[in-house]
Amino acid sequence: MGHIHAKTRENLLAAMHGEAFAYVKYMLFAEQARKHGRKELADLFEKTAAMERFEHFAEEAELVHLVGDDDDNLLDAISGETYEVETMYREFADLAAAAGDLDAADRFAEVRRDEIGHNEAFRKALQYLEEPVI
Ligand SMILES: [Fe+2]
Ligand SMILES: [Fe+2]
Structure with a gap:
């Protein structure tokens, strides 16, 4: 994998902070919806949260080599x-x-x-x- 421009790296890290926050927030929103018996809304929040975490965050993390030894x-x-x-x-x-x-x-x-x-x-x-x- 080639060198990444400093500004691009900074933007990737900023995007990852947003994705991580969205993941946790949507999981809390799902909890709230489930408390009110809104199962489909809870599922929507959880499904979206999973994409923020397991696709968006994870793919951006790979580009900045977040995980090392x-x-x-x-x-x-x-x-x-x-x-x-x-x-x-x-x-x-x-x-x-x-x-x-x-x-x-x-x-x-x-x-x-x-x-x-x-x-x-x-x-x-x-x-x-x-x-x-x-
Ligand atoms: Fe800590
Ligand atoms: Fe996202």
Whole structure:
């Protein structure tokens, strides 16, 4: 596979964020429709969600080589979780608290604690991966 232009790569990543969000959103919409006994609407949301996830996202992911070897994937995951813990959720929690949005501030802080756990688990898994097999 040939080299991909930086802007195209950026657009693919932006499109993937949209597809991933649409997948989760439509699954939640399906849940809501099913609660109201609207089985056909729920099926429509789920069928559409599946295409966003298993076709659109997956095909775009392949073009940007999203998935690498296990150690590459762990490094990528650690970098994402570290950003969320050290920068994103820390700042979001502080800004929400300063704005008086205390529920959101609590939620950001609680999610941040979960991300710390994810980060530690991935770091351990990477260490384990790097140990020589005896
Ligand atoms: Fe799509
Ligand atoms: Fe996480």
